[in-house]
Amino acid sequence: MDTGEVDQGQYDGRGDVLAVGTAGMLVDWDTFRRLDGFDPHLGPFGDGLEFSRRVRLAGYRVMVAPHAVVYHKMAGYFGLRGPDGGRPARSARSFDPTGRDADANGKLEPNPKRSFAARRTAQLHNWMVAAPWWQFIFLPLAVLVLGALRVLWRIITKEPKLAAGEVKSTLVTVFRPFAAWQSRLRRARQSKISPRTLRPLQAKSSQIRQAKTTARRVAKDQRRPQIPDGVARRNFYTEKSLDRTLVWSVAAALILVALVGWRFAIGGVSGGALANLPASNRDFWNDLISGWIPAGLGYGSTVGAADPLGLEVASLGQVAGLVGVKGAVVLAVLLFATLPLAWLSAWWASGVLTDSRTLRALAALSWTLSPNLLVSMGLGQLPVWILAVSVPLFVGSLARGTGMPVTRTVMGEIEPVTVSVHSAAIIQVGIAALTGFLTVSASVIMVIPVVLLVGLAMLKGVANPLYVGAQAETRASTFSRIPARLRLKAVHALIVLSPAVLLALPTAMRTVSSPAQWSLWLSSLSVPLPVSMPNWWDLLTAWPLDVAATALPIALPGWQILAFLPLGLLLLTVVVGVIIPGRSTGAHWSLLFALGGVVTAWLASSTPVSVSGADAVCAWGGPGLAVFHAGLITSALFSMGRLELTMPVEIANWSNRSAKAVVAAALLIPVLGATPVLVNQFAAPADSGFNALKTFREASLPATVAQGQSSPRHLRALNLEVASAPHQSTLVTASLWRDWRDTTFEASPYLKLKNYRNVTGSRTPDAADAVLQTTVAAVLGGSTPKLGEQLAQLNVNFIIVPPSRDAATTALVNTLDSAAPLERITTTEAGTVWRLADSATASLARIAPAQWKGGHPSWPTGEVKAQALNVRGGKARVPEGPAGRLLALSERADSSFTVRFNGKIIDPVETGQWNALYQLPPSSGTVTITYAYLPHQLWGAVLLVSLLIALAAALPLRRVSEVRL
Known part of the structure; x- marks a missing residue:
């Protein structure tokens, strides 16, 4: 202390630190001038760190006084000041994903993301300056690689503007090397002690990890609903716990139902309309990338000829084959998982329309125990299995992507409290894009409802009250579920639509160029399986076949009435709900989708798309019935909103209690409707008319x-x-x-229709x-x-x-x-x-001496025999032979094949044969056979990019949810 200075604790707790910020920094003027001041290449960020390091290395001390008080507005850090000292540019303001970057008075809200690019640039510059000489040589390359990884990470975490900041800071640092070089020279010139003396002052990696962990924990706690009302908070978490118990209990019961009913499939499943998965081999991936379809004599030069769903499940089978799991077992797992996953997805999707537990359970059970799904499971119609899961997920995520919240009304200390949880829109948009892609993969006709739903989601107030006075007449306890301001953003709509539309584009182009192939829109992945054509009543009750013509080993009394009961009552409920004036047009829009679905199912059930023996086989109506059933359920949920089933039981009147009791009793209806199918599936699956699956046996090949x-x-x-x-x-x-017979390649709609047209003579x-x-x-x-x-x-x-x-x-x-x-x-x-x-004459590639007539070769068919080649990975070793010999491929001729002999491309010999012939030189060498269809690869690359964007959006990283009371 100086002479006469009063001890007020102003020096207590002082300690040496690595660096201090320039705001509130006290520095001796002579020392400041001797060290040439702050680094001119740094702005307002990072200059204190760089200057403090030079102060330390010059032999001075950097200390902090903890009790000193300095007021710092941090306008630059929070993006409230632009480069010229004024407000930031308009393009640099909108970082809030909700678009609310200003308060009610128009004042710009603080947001540190606006200054991210400048701070990251300063951080990289300090790294370049402080690194040892042996690291400095490789730092530009390291900064580039790290920058690319950080850009990818920012995209995955749904921070595109920060990704742009990463790009800017990386390029500025790498392409401004002289700035770092000058700073390093100035630092070396002013240093008097070794840089190693700074190590004790630097933060350890464990401390950094601990700080990040703490920040993540705090962010997670902030996402939890903060409910001030103690009673409401306790009731809210009690209701959530009851929901979880119900959901997982029913899911476990459905798994048990699937295991018992289809117990013969535990070791693997095949038969019916279920296509087998190709055996595991590396040629599958080459064919997938190149566009070649290894079915029959091969097919190529056609974009999207292979069924997308077939490729997806076949890829899953190839991955499972790496660990020794057979494709038939993969299909069995999908079969057993269909019912519980359909229940979980339907329960999740219904949460945006109602928070009534009984109503959500009724909707989810109706969807899960649908006749369409149960019959499709028994007959092996894989696309319907997929749609049972993907359709609810798509609809639910699309609704959440527009901003629709999931609400819960619970009783508080005095009055009901409604808690609304708004999910992160970008994550829901990513889920909608992926599930929309999966939906169109199952059936290309599903692109129509997908596009229509996205279009409706972009409109404001589509499902708003029909009459303006309806909201005014609504009591305060009634909560509107679809505010007028909610809609899907254009960018989000593009993310959702891109994968689905790109997937359907080849079919659209094919049917435009060849209208005779229009039935491809109705066909789906399946082995041709003749079934009885349903009538209109069957379709209106979601049965994809003729119920009256179906034989059952155990025919329960009145089983047909039970079979028609669930969808019949649901249809009646929807009609009544639409006729009675209500507050929402959502029921009407949903009914229109349902009508479109049942018409699609009728059209599919009456359109032949393949042949089985001497019988023409029509398309399966299951995809259309899935849209029909989903539309009915959604319409019913909209209509039942007027029953006020969400009213807490403490204040519910007799009408609310009666409505809840009726809905609870209705839970038995889907179970009763599924009884005829499940009883026969449990007792005699091999004899049931609703089942065509069987145990997979290796002896089938x-x-x-x-x-x-x-x-x-x-x-x-x-x-x-x-x-x-x-x-x-x-x-x-x-x-x-x-x-294996009847693989996913042979079961594709394109090949089935081609075979059907060959048989009928229309092609x-x-x-x-x-x-x-x-x-x-x-x-x-x-x-x-x-x-x-x-x-x-x-x-x-x-x-x-x-x-x-x-x-x-x-x-x-x-x-x-x-x-x-x-x-x-x-x-x-x-x-x-x-x-x-x-047996030595057959092979994928064969060589033989040519027979030339009139300057044109022909493949030998007389006494001269061809020599078979062993082809591994597209390569074959060729021995010496006579001049003019030919190489023949046992594949359909295609201009996209490339044959190389010792690395040199060989042009095919034009002979007009069904396969291609190539003239080989007499010397020995290696023949390389490759296939690449460029349009298929370009289409696949664009589709893959759109899927990666959707996947990045769907990953639940840096998730932001907003809770409102």
């Missing part, structure tokens, strides 16, 4: 055939099924198997289809001189005839037994199997 398919020669099997046709004739259906078969028909005719004709070569050129090494005792099948077996190029190898549950006697 003989081991010899499976080994040949997975070999380097990629051998194929020709399956011949004999069926009765009209006019006492016999029909032989032929199909090429590259993998002229191409060269590959004609060759297959000719080869099948040769097989049915018995032993011919060219039969072996005809099969080998298709890479067919096996022929399978399923077991049957009819005379036509017996005659076919005898014919194949007498064919010289064939030899019977086994008879299994899959049928009788033959293979080529000279």
